[in-house]
Amino acid sequence: MNSDWFQGLQREVANSTKADVARKMGIKRSRLSCVMNGLGAYGSGAASTASIEQEYRRTFENVECPFNGNAVRIEFCRESALCSAPTHNPRQMMNWQACQKCSHKPKQIEVITLKKSLKRVPTEPVQQAGIIDKVTLPLPEVGAPQIADQTNQEAA
Structure with missing residues (x-):
């Protein structure tokens, strides 16, 4: 790899160890070793090194x-x-x-x-305060017959 971040990563490893660099970046040493040596999916190009680049830049740049x-x-x-x-x-x-x-x-x-x-995280719509609830039935008037009383009288 000829990119600037990869050359910087090689410099950091040369000045320290792979284990120390991996610990600072928050990744496993074996993953760092695979990327640096071009092994496995990183060597064949099946795996992207974007996350490694992001961690390197976040840590060392x-x-x-x-x-x-x-x-x-x-x-x-x-x-x-x-x-x-x-x-x-x-x-x-x-x-x-x-x-x-x-x-x-x-x-x-x-x-x-x-x-x-x-990555975009889907968010749920926020319910706004002050929205009128149109589903709730109005309360009965004081002294008026209750709905439950009417159904009991009709059933009897």
């Missing part, structure tokens, strides 16, 4: 933000660059404008891939 000079996670960088312009806050707007010119800003292709990889 930090970029230096040119706006504030701090090391930030790549997710924060992407969220800041791809969100809509925050017109309500001048400082956030300056940060957003800097993100639009930044070299770390993801390309449109990466955004589409990221959206496809996210």
